[in-house]
Structures are given as structure tokens and as C-alpha cells.
Amino acid sequence: MRATAVAFNAAATYCASVAWEMGITNKNKLHHVVYGPTRSEYGLGAQLACCARDKAAEAVRAAHANGSDTCPTFRPESSIRYDARTYRLMSMDRVSLNTIHRRVMGQLVLGEYQRRHLYDTTWKIGGAELVQRDGQFFLHITQTKLNPTPDEPTGFLGVDLGIVNLATDSDGETFSGEQVKQVRERRFRQRQRLQQATTRRARWRLRQLAKKESRFQKDVNHQISKQLVRKAKTERKALALEELTHIRTRTDNGWRRSQRRLRTSWAFRQLRTFIGDKAAQAGVLVVAVDPRNTSRTCAVCGYCDKQNRKTQSHFCCRSCGYTAAADTNAAVNIAFRAVRQPAYGAAPFSSGGASTSCLL
Ligand SMILES: [Zn+2]
Numbered sequence: 222m223r224a225t226a227v228a229f230n231a232a233a234t235y236c237a238s239v240a241w242e243m244g245i246t247n248k249n250k251l252h253h254v255v256y257g258p259t260r261s262e263y264g265l266g267a268q269l270a271c272c273a274r275d276k277a278a279e280a281v282r283a284a285h286a287n288g289s290d291t292c293p294t295f296r297p298e299s300s301i302r303y304d305a306r307t308y309r310l311m312s313m314d315r316v317s318l319n320t321i322h323r324r325v326m327g328q329l330v331l332g333e334y335q336r337r338h339l340y341d342t343t344w345k346i347g348g349a350e351l352v353q354r355d356g357q358f359f360l361h362i363t364q365t366k367l368n369p370t371p372d373e374p375t376g377f378l379g380v381d382l383g384i385v386n387l388a389t390d391s392d393g394e395t396f397s398g399e400q401v402k403q404v405r406e407r408r409f410r411q412r413q414r415l416q417q418a419t420t421r422r423a424r425w426r427l428r429q430l431a432k433k434e435s436r437f438q439k440d441v442n443h444q445i446s447k448q449l450v451r452k453a454k455t456e457r458k459a460l461a462l463e464e465l466t467h468i469r470t471r472t473d474n475g476w477r478r479s480q481r482r483l484r485t486s487w488a489f490r491q492l493r494t495f496i497g498d499k500a501a502q503a504g505v506l507v508v509a510v511d512p513r514n515t516s517r518t519c520a521v522c523g524y525c526d527k528q529n530r531k532t533q534s535h536f537c538c539r540s541c542g543y544t545a546a547a548d549t550n551a552a553v554n555i556a557f558r559a560v561r562q563p564a565y566g567a568a569p570f571s572s573g574g575a576s577t578s579c580l581l
Pocket residue numbers: 519520521522523524538539540541542543
């Protein structure tokens with residue numbers, strides 16, 4: 222498997238360089254140029270050669286879309302792409318995988334969640350990525366399903382994304398507070414210490430810490446989005462969220478330095494995406510609103526003033542005297558704004574909604 226990963230990613234890097242230099246993003250066009258060399262130079266079979274080409278073409282397209290000016294390359298231990306012709310799920314949780322030598326049989330070690338999805342026939346099984354991490358192989362299987370028609374909402378649940386409480390809804394319920402904050406603070410201090418050291422060991426520790434942090438964020442984001450969507454579903458409400466475009470820009474106005482650090486260092490975009498994906502799968506409507514001034518406006522009388530928000534956590538209206546937790550006040554405003562917005566996210570597919578990961 223390791224030898225296959227090395228050959229596969231060398232081939233993918235070659236395909237990407239050709240695509241990049243010749244300005245090709247179309248898989249079929251790329252195929253005619255790279256197919257021969259991929260097979261003869263890198264020893265890939267016909268089908269794995271196509272997978273390497275696809276991985277390269279998609280990476281080049283993504284690089285163009287992100288405005289990157291460097292050609293994508295792949296590390297020897299990077300993932301192997303599998304499609305319907307190169308991998309096959311077998312009985313008794315086994316999987317058959319193409320390699321540069323022959324087909325090998327792997328044993329999937331499925332958790333409860335993975336098993337439930339893999340054997341749920343309403344989920345269509347697509348391609349897969351074989352990923353190496355810390356000496357173990359993980360097979361990420363993509364599954365897709367048509368989203369249900371969203372319920373007709375009876376109201377809106379507004380969600381404010383914030384720095385102290387990552388998410389607060391318009392009922393005043395907060396999602397992930399003190400404990401998450403403590404972990405983040407501790408990691409930040411660790412990072413600072415390591416950044417001062419210049420040894421190889423310190424640099425390695427920093428990279429490990431960054432990986433750990435991103436797994437932690439992803440896990441927390443999954444939990445928060447799950448809770449929010451479940452609540453909206455139970456109450457038959459639509460979710461009102463701030464527009465994605467505002468998530469970064471909003472950090473510029475008025476946040477103190479330390480708060481800005483916390484806010485930009487959390488993966489809010491990912492959280493927003495998770496909520497959107499899970500909502501679509503559950504048939505919960507999501508409405509995106511312009512979040513400007515939602516934290517400064519009074520949810521009772523509508524008076525908008527910077528002074529209304531005296532501290533990070535407290536809101537006190539200078540006009541009518543209404544007081545509330547600042548995050549809750551903002552979430553209520555977001556819910557109000559949703560009433561006049563068109564529905565968001567009409568895409569009928571949840572692509573890769575459940576990416577099942579199995580341990581081999
Ligand atoms: Zn007021």
C-alpha cells in the first residue's frame with residue numbers, strides 16, 4: 222500500500238505539473254497527454270492511472286479557483302484516490318483495493334456510526350480516499366443521498382457565532398462555552414512557547430499541535446451543528462445564520478486584539494458549512510442574513526448604538542433600557558432579519574454529506 226501511495230502521488234504530481242503548464246483543467250483532455258507516461262513511468266495500472274489524473278485535475282482546478290500561483294504537488298504519503306473500478310466493498314466488512322502489484326484485501330474496522338451509514342441502502346456509495354495517518358490506513362468513503370424537501374418552518378431559530386460562546390441561539394441557549402475556551406487558551410499558550418524555540422523538535426511539536434487543534438475544532442463544530450439542527454428540527458423552525466461573506470470581515474470592527482485572535486483562530490466557516498450540510502440532510506431550512514449591527518441593535522425597540530453593548534457579554538439598550546446577554550440579543554436580531562429573507566441553500570444534493578471513515 223505504501224509503495225502504491227508513493228507511485229500514485231508521484232504520478233499525480235506529474236499529471237498536475239502537465240495540467241498546470243499546458244493550462245488544462247479538463248480531465249479528458251489531460252488524459253490524452255498523461256495516460257501513457259503515467260503507466261510507463263510510474264507503473265500504475267490503467268484504472269489507478271485515471272484516479273491519479275482525476276486527483277491532479279481537481280487539485281489544479283481548486284488551485285485556480287483559490288487564485289494560487291503555484292502548481293499543486295503531492296507528498297509520497299498523501300492519499301490514494303479510489304473509484305468504482307479500483308476498490309470494492311466485500312462481505313464481512315472487507316474491502317478489496319488495487320495496488321501497483323495486485324489487489325489486496327483489507328479489513329474495515331467500523332464504528333457504530335460508520336456501520337449504520339455503510340449498510341444504509343438509502344445512502345449511495347461513491348469514491349474513496351485511502352489516507353495514511355501515524356502508520357495506520359483510513360479509508361474515507363464518500364456517500365451521497367438526495368436531501369429531503371425541507372419542512373415548512375413555523376418560525377426561525379437565530380444563531381449568533383461568537384468568541385466566548387461559539388454559538389448562541391435566539392432562545393438564549395449557548396453551545397460550547399467555558400471548557401472549549403480553556404482548551405483553546407491552553408493550546409495558544411503552548412503554541413506561543415514553542416514558537417520562541419527554534420529547535421527541530423519544537424517545530425515538530427508545533428505541527429503536531431496544529432493537527433490536534435484542527436481535529437478538536439472539527440469535533441466541536443460537528444457537535445454544535447448537530448445540536449442546533451436537532452433543536453430546529455424538533456421545534457419545526459428554520460435556522461437563521463449570518464452570511465458567510467461576513468464571517469471574516471466582521472472581526473475587523475470593534476473586537477479587541479485578544480478577542481480577535483480567538484475569533485479568527487476558530488474555524489467558523491467550517492462550523493457554518495457543517496450547519497448547512499446537516500440542516501439540508503435533516504430537511505431544515507437555512508436562511509442567511511446580513512449580520513451587520515446585530516450586536517449593537519436592541520432586539521426589543523430596534524435602537525442601534527455602539528454604546529448599547531457595554532461589554533463583550535452584556536447588552537443594555539440606551540433607549541428603552543432592555544438588558545440581555547449580548548449574544549442572545551444578537552441571535553434574536555438574526556432571527557428577526559430572517560423573516561424577510563429568501564430561503565437559502567436550495568441545492569438538492571448533500572455532496573459527501575457523510576464521509577464515512579473506517580480504520581483498516
Ligand atoms: Zn431598546
